[in-house]
Amino acid sequence: MPTPVALQTREEIAVVPAGGAEAPCCVPAHGQDTLAATEAEALASRFKALADPNRLRILSIVSSSPEAETCVCDLSEPLGLGQPTVSHHLKIMVEAGLLNREKRGVWAYYSLVPGALDSLAATLAPKD
Amino acid sequence: MPTPVALQTREEIAVVPAGGAEAPCCVPAHGQDTLAATEAEALASRFKALADPNRLRILSIVSSSPEAETCVCDLSEPLGLGQPTVSHHLKIMVEAGLLNREKRGVWAYYSLVPGALDSLAATLAPKD
Numbered sequence: 001m002p003t004p005v006a007l008q009t010r011e012e013i014a015v016v017p018a019g020g021a022e023a024p025c026c027v028p029a030h031g032q033d034t035l036a037a038t039e040a041e042a043l044a045s046r047f048k049a050l051a052d053p054n055r056l057r058i059l060s061i062v063s064s065s066p067e068a069e070t071c072v073c074d075l076s077e078p079l080g081l082g083q084p085t086v087s088h089h090l091k092i093m094v095e096a097g098l099l100n101r102e103k104r105g106v107w108a109y110y111s112l113v114p115g116a117l118d119s120l121a122a123t124l125a126p127k128d
Numbered sequence: 129m130p131t132p133v134a135l136q137t138r139e140e141i142a143v144v145p146a147g148g149a150e151a152p153c154c155v156p157a158h159g160q161d162t163l164a165a166t167e168a169e170a171l172a173s174r175f176k177a178l179a180d181p182n183r184l185r186i187l188s189i190v191s192s193s194p195e196a197e198t199c200v201c202d203l204s205e206p207l208g209l210g211q212p213t214v215s216h217h218l219k220i221m222v223e224a225g226l227l228n229r230e231k232r233g234v235w236a237y238y239s240l241v242p243g244a245l246d247s248l249a250a251t252l253a254p255k256d
Contacts, residue, residue: 027242034185035185037181037185040182040185041181043184044178044183047175047176047184050175051178052171052172053165053169055160056170056172056175057163060162060163060168064162066217078162107161117253118252120252121250123251124248
């Protein structure tokens with residue numbers, strides 16, 4: 001799983017000092033301590049996996065399951081979606097590192113990757 | 129600002145008990161206590177606003193600004209983007225309730241909507 005990166009994390013990025021093309025408006029140049037481009041890419045791809053109502057509902061079902069895992073066969077019905085659509089959404093969340101997939105017999109079972117959602121939450125609301 | 133909705137929030141949704149079309153695989157039906165479709169839509173639209181590396185970098189710059197606000201004129205340079213692109217991303221984040229916009233003179237100034245990121249974080253990692 002990728003290391004959590006807080007939006008406020010201190011990361012060096014190359015900043016070109018503001019030139020004279022536009023009149024400076026207001027505040028000293030900033031940006032030296034902000035999210036680097038490569039980290040922003042990685043973080044954005046994980047938020048993209050959450051940016052779909054059906055995927056959020058799948059995560060909710062999996063996380064509220066008493067067994068801490070959910071059979072792919074138990075998702076179509078509550079979501080009102082066909083199996084291929086459910087599988088498509090599950091694949092995206094596995095690739096994003098949000099869900100684990102375990103095949104047992106004819107069915108695949110999905111569980112939350114431990115710490116994945118907490119890690120994303122920490123990038124939005126760092127504790128320090 | 130929309131009320132935060134935890135992924136584990138207890139919300140009633142209509143669940144049709146699993147029928148006999150597919151052999152039941154494993155666990156009791158669940159889903160009664162999961163995220164409702166309408167709330168999933170609202171939440172997904174906010175994550176969609178975060179699902180872009182440039183928007184994450186803008187949020188990072190705004191949140192790390194000593195003045196707690198950033199002039200639109202100070203974003204193009206560190207992001208390496210043209211003003212129209214920056215304005216497009218800013219508009220999406222204002223509409224998603226993540227940023228406030230205040231016009232003063234010829235420039236617009238952007239600040240974080242208080243609590244907006246914390247509220248989203250709470251949906252990923254509820255404390256209760």
